[in-house]
Amino acid sequence: MSSVIGIVSVALVASLFMSFTVGANSNSAPIAPAVGANALSTLRGALLVGLVAGLGAIAQGGSISETIGHGLVTGVTITPLAATATLLTAATLITIGNSRGYPIPSAFTVTGAAIGAGVALGGGFAVMTYAKILGFWFAIPVVEGVLAYGLAWLLLDETVSDTLSIPLLAAGVGYTLANVQLSFLPAPQSEQGSIAGVITRQFNVASIGLGEAGIVLVGVVLGLLTLTVVYWQLRRDVTTGINRLLVALALVVVFTSGGSQVGLATGPLEAVFESSLGLPSLYLLALGGLGILLGGWFRSPRLIQAVAREYASLGPKRSIAAFIPAFLVAQAAIALGYPISFNKVMISSIVGAGLVGGSSDSAGVSTTKTVYTVGAWVGSMVGGTVISFALYHTLAALPGLG
Incomplete structure (x- = not known):
């Protein structure tokens, strides 16, 4: 019994260490375009x-944690x-x-590490899950790059007024935010609720005969409210308005x-929390959120600089073009329960927005840095699988742990 408690304690410390690392690594990338544009x-x-x-970890982290903890290997429960x-x-x-x-x-x-440890435990490969996740991963650079390029082209087109294009894009973000599922909002059947859903039920919007369309209507209203706020900010001062939106x-x-x-x-501790x-x-999730908070505070400045300055130098409009596809793709991943790399999401958007030329809004993409990073992506997954497989067998062979 004492050995089980000891292993669980080590696993909890490892989870805190991992969440600290995530906070220092992956969560720093999204803020980089704002820093690169000198807005922060x-x-x-x-x-x-x-x-x-x-806060986001606690509010939206459940679906991907479930996939990592239960969906990557078959036939075994993660110990x-x-x-x-x-x-x-x-x-x-x-x-x-x-x-x-x-x-x-x-x-x-x-x-990769979860698959390696799960197979070492005697589990099988969840092939269909891998196919869906890999398909999503392969789609990210294409979707992100095309969307970011198109939005950057639109925002940098001098024939399109900033007071038209930017508020419309902000309205789309506002509508999406109104409909994302959040763990702390109530909903029927103990599901996660959304802002639009809570407002719909609070004001009994369904009673006017709209049914489920009432949630869409509330989302549209919140999107239009976002559009109005951004529009008036830009009318007062375009530069200040863009930086605040950024x-x-x-x-x-x-x-x-x-x-x-x-x-x-x-995710790897989902089964441990349930059974042990x-x-x-x-x-x-609260434990993970604490680790992310500490990692973001203590270790993220170096990565913020790396993403903001070394991959592409973005101006404010290109940064907006990079943010919106990243937000949409990541919310889709959360809804589907697919683990994603936020570094990959942000770098794909940054590269896509940075490829648009012919403007005073500064740009530039480092090909060498990008190639090295892609190599690190592939190596990390393969290496994680092999090392985790070997580490599990090594730990299992130690007295009192196997």
Whole structure:
């Protein structure tokens, strides 16, 4: 019994270490365009990363945590020892990349490590799950790049007024935010609720004969409210309005990144919390949120600088073009329960927006840096699988642990 408690304790520490690493690594990327556009200082950006990503982890982290904990291997339940091997492997590889200035994709690393430990435990490969996740991963650079390029082209087109294009894009973000599922909002059948859903029920919008369309109507109203606020900000001062929107979008994306990344740290412990501790997963998400907060505060400035300055130098409009696709793709991943790398999401958007030329809004993409990073992505997943497999067998062979 004491050995089980010891292993669970080590697994909890490993999860905290992993969430700290995620906060320093993946959650720093979304704030980078705002820093690169000089709308935020690096240190203020790091402070906001910790606070907002930690909140997002608790509010939206459940679906991806479930996939990592139960969906990557078949026929076995992840044990505390396997969870420890997974988390130690992934966190170590990511920390090494972080210290060298290369943002290693947490999703690739954790997924590979979880598969390696699960197979070492005697589990089988969840082939259909891998196919869906890999398909989503392969689609990210294409979708992100095309969307970011198109939005950057629109925003940099001098024939289109900023007071038209920017508020319309902000309205789309507002509508999406109104409909995202949040753990702390009530909903029927104990499901997660959305802002639009809560308002619909609170004011009994369905009673006017709209039914489920009432939620859509409320979302549209909130989107139009966002459009109005942004429009009047731009009417007062275009530069100030753009910078304020840029910071607001940065915080929205950081919040989303917390929800999409915390599951990478907490997922391996889902089964442990259910079987060994008998605690609800919300406590596990809170632990991950704490680690993300601390990681964002203490370790993110280096990665913020790397993404903001070295991959592409973006002006404010290109940064807006980079944020919106990242937000939409990450929310789709959360809804589907697919683990993603937020570094990959942000870098794809940054590269797409940076490829639009012919403007005073500064640009430039480092091909060499991008190629090295892609190599690190592939290596981290393969290496995570092999190392985690070997580490599990090593730990299992130790007296009192096997």
